[in-house]
Amino acid sequence: MKGRKNYSLPFLVIFILMLCPGSAIIAQQDFLYGDPLPDAPELSARGEHTIGVRTLKFVHKDQIDILNSKGGEDPLYDRPLTVEVWYPAEVASNTDISxxxxxxxxxxxxxxxxxxxxxxxxxxxRDAKPKTSNGKFPLVIVSHGYVGSRYLMTYLTENLASKGYVVVAIDHTDSTFRDANAFYSTLLNRAKDIKFVLNEMEGLANHPLGKIIDVDHTGIVGYSMGGYGVLNVGGAGYSDAAAGFFGQMTGGSTAINSLIASNPSYQKSIDPRVKAVVALAPWGMERGVWDAEGLKGLKKPTLFVAGSQDDISGYEDGIKAIYEGAVNADRYLLTYRNARHNVAPNPPPAASLAPGLNINEYYRYADSTWDQRKINNVNQHFITAFLGTHLKGQDNSKFLYIPENSNAADWPGFKPRSSTGMELLKAKGLK
Incomplete structure (x- = not known):
């Protein structure tokens, strides 16, 4: 048409950026792990606090050196643990939050x-000054899978810290990408690491973080082998059969006996500071790690998260069986239908998309059915509701008490048409 200008594509892009610069820039440059998608549920949004992050190094002295055990008397060693801590911080208004x-x-x-x-x-x-003007914040300890790292779930650790928690994620020695070793080290040390880090966080009296941590209101969050660990810390002692196969793996070591349900000393070790447990795809039930008596020991409120097609931990005879067997705990089971095991990690990093890489670099993070960012947002929502209830005394019942026929209508807190493909079960504990 005569006189009609032919705008080029670059011009149109610039014009759109001028009309809505904030949203366009975020979409193209600043969308980071854990940021809300357009259909993210209500409680997935970040909280009011700007957060700091710092690295701490601990040493757990005189631990059993199971990798060098030959049966009989186990040798000892000093076990190093690196942790990452996210926390509400005092940050100047002109600071780059990155x-x-x-x-x-x-x-x-x-x-x-x-x-x-x-x-x-x-x-x-990095290393920002802790925020002391709001008093103390509940503690949340996060335990990764085998293998993994303290950075595997930053979408969640950052999010919770922004809502007024001190969040500490552990690099479990012998279980990270960098130092993965024989599996029985993870079997023995996972629950012990979590309890040790809880004690270390309480002992930070002379550290800047010490003034803001409320260890008497602690939540523990674990994924896969982390789920195996947090359930034990929460009161689900391992079975005698589990102790038996551990002994077979290690040439006769009885080191894990301190964590089995039938050991009276284990029953006395259940920590009253832990007020809530979140177990994402916890491993072990299909391998006989727990039996009915062991699961009865879990009496702390627990949120389970699972994929209905979990091919690592199992679902009907795995995670759901743990949920059903934990009869003495107030508990929830959030299920992503048709998801597999990866219901907890960050989305796949850009580096995992490079051609020629082993597919496992991608599938360490990705689910074969679900958008991992969607899973992340839903996890943020429900874990926020659950921990807020049990660590802060918030009334989040409308988010946690979803009707049985849950897909007949939109879930509370979810945008219209966005709550399909999931199920949330709930049960009251007998004790």
């Missing part, structure tokens, strides 16, 4: 898959 996390793909790098370094960004300020 942090770069350094991670690797692969597994150990020698006999398994090569280690490939990569970085990704988060919304926190």
């Amino acid at each position: 942090v770069t996390y350094k991670e690797v793909m692969g597994t150990r790098g020698d006999t398994l898959r090569p280690l490939i370094p990569f970085t990704f960004k988060g919304r926190a300020v």
